[in-house]
Amino acid sequence: MFTFDQLTGFIAVAEELHFGRAAERLNMTQPPLSRQIQKLEKTVGAELLERDNRRVELTAAGRAFLDEARRLMALASRAPVTARRIASGRQGHLRIGFTAASGFSILGPLLEEIGAIVPDVDIDLQELVTGEQIQGLLTGELDLGLARPPFDTAVFDSHLLYRESMVLAVPASHSLADLNRDIRNEDLKDEPLIMHSPTQARYFYDLVVRLHDIRHENVVHTVSQILTMVSLVAAKRGVAFVPHSATALGIRGVSFLRLASGEEEPVELHAIWNRDAKNPALVRLLRDLEFAAN
Amino acid sequence: MFTFDQLTGFIAVAEELHFGRAAERLNMTQPPLSRQIQKLEKTVGAELLERDNRRVELTAAGRAFLDEARRLMALASRAPVTARRIASGRQGHLRIGFTAASGFSILGPLLEEIGAIVPDVDIDLQELVTGEQIQGLLTGELDLGLARPPFDTAVFDSHLLYRESMVLAVPASHSLADLNRDIRNEDLKDEPLIMHSPTQARYFYDLVVRLHDIRHENVVHTVSQILTMVSLVAAKRGVAFVPHSATALGIRGVSFLRLASGEEEPVELHAIWNRDAKNPALVRLLRDLEFAAN
DNA sequence: TAAACATGATGCCCTCCCGGTATTACTTGA
DNA sequence: TCAAGTAATACCGGGAGGGCATCATGTTTA
Known part of the structure; x- marks a missing residue:
């Protein structure tokens, strides 16, 4: 050895x-x-x-x-x-992974709720992309993940936490921001686009490709993090599809526009956990949060 | 610790x-x-x-x-x-590039063979033209290419995978389809021709120019992809020289006619790889496929 | 009640492993 | 062809870790 x-x-x-x-x-x-x-x-x-x-x-x-x-x-x-x-007498601890984007929205309220249910449990937080969370849940390095589909439902149980719309982030000075109506696909046919990485941010990539007509020749950057996208928009590099919760980021010089096409709230965030997990703190939490296994 | x-x-x-x-x-x-x-x-x-x-x-x-x-x-x-x-190469990653045309024919059986030899190796596939494949093999972003000559034999080893004939794609209603004999060069002297791009599809371009008397004044389109050619033929824009495997595309309204002139099976497809490549999965695959370096 | 027993901790010795210094072997670039 | 850079090797000394003997303590038994 x-x-x-x-x-x-x-x-x-x-x-x-x-x-x-x-x-x-x-x-x-x-x-x-x-x-x-x-x-x-x-x-x-x-x-x-x-x-x-x-x-x-x-x-x-x-x-x-x-x-x-x-x-x-x-x-x-x-x-x-x-x-x-x-x-030292604590009741245990929970290791929770979350995607950067979920940190903007649901993470705060969720932690508050968790704190109310299991106040004597220590919470470790790690920002990880969905793939890393799944890896962590499999190896037991993580107890709970806040992640996006797809994941193997034979191994993981999940609970839909949150749905939100997709919006278009544009530089505040951009002419599209003056349209005063929802953005259609054809409005974007000549817009430089900051796109999600098909490997690192597969969920968003697939969603955007499915719901909007992407012209790949317009893609000027391929990015894996929502925050990076919004920063690039602020730097006037192009426009980007981001989840509605990104509006809470408060980055100056960016406007968020509603999108006409597609489903109402297509962006899903799930809590997922390993079906076989036996961490007592997790078991207690899932029971009291009433996350029915589904 | x-x-x-x-x-x-x-x-x-x-x-x-x-x-x-x-x-x-x-x-x-x-x-x-x-x-x-x-x-x-x-x-x-x-x-x-x-x-x-x-x-x-x-x-x-x-x-x-x-x-x-x-x-x-x-x-x-x-x-x-x-x-x-x-x-030992039993596990790992192989990145394989292939030309669109090879996707119609050899790719399926080859992948099956590969799956039998190295079942635990993950295969990444990328459709790339020969030039991009060569670039990828040089930078190490690709392990194996399915490409057409020419390539630098000082850097690459190769193995001839497949030979096939060239056929002439014509609209199904075209008079040439009724001739009931092999097509000769002189049959085409007034036919509008959809030709291969001399840069993007240099191999086919050179092959056609070598084997057939092309009248460049007849060229109505210059195209880099076989699929595009066949679509244009179906749209009655002209006739085109395509590899026999294009007959497997199943596009309606196109007939494929045998060619009299030239060699029997002039279209070659090679597996090529970087001589210096050390990806163990590749080494094992080459050994078991009995691709002698040549 | 005392002796025998069971079992984990401690003392001491010795070996072997590991790190340091000095040196070698080999490649590369001037 | 020589100087510089870098990993490998040779050799040595100190310390960690294992074995043997013994201790400390609690339990069982006569």
């Missing part, structure tokens, strides 16, 4: 791609670090770093192992905290 | 609730195990086991920490397996 020191060593080298600098960061000298990595590779049974005498780079296996190593280190550093909390 | 040995020690004691038996299970003696647990409790900062001189039991913190410890051990034992599988 490898050691945690070997893992931190590997992570440092993988990040620096340089044994000397990595060693410095770890407050040690380069030779023992080299040996740590060699030993780690031996126990793992695969070459993790390709090192030519001039440069260091990760192999495919190394990249995969780096992920696992990071996860291990995160888990290892959290474990004692968990144990101490419980030892 | 604690060590994995301390964790296994703790798990053993927590399961046996007896230091002596736990030590035996771990092939060690009891005293060092006692010290391991003490040290672990010190680094965790909480008492994990309540030990009265007669019996051992878990504290609340101990139960919580046991969960985390088990999770850590599971993750730690899985990580090397994952890394090894990726290093």
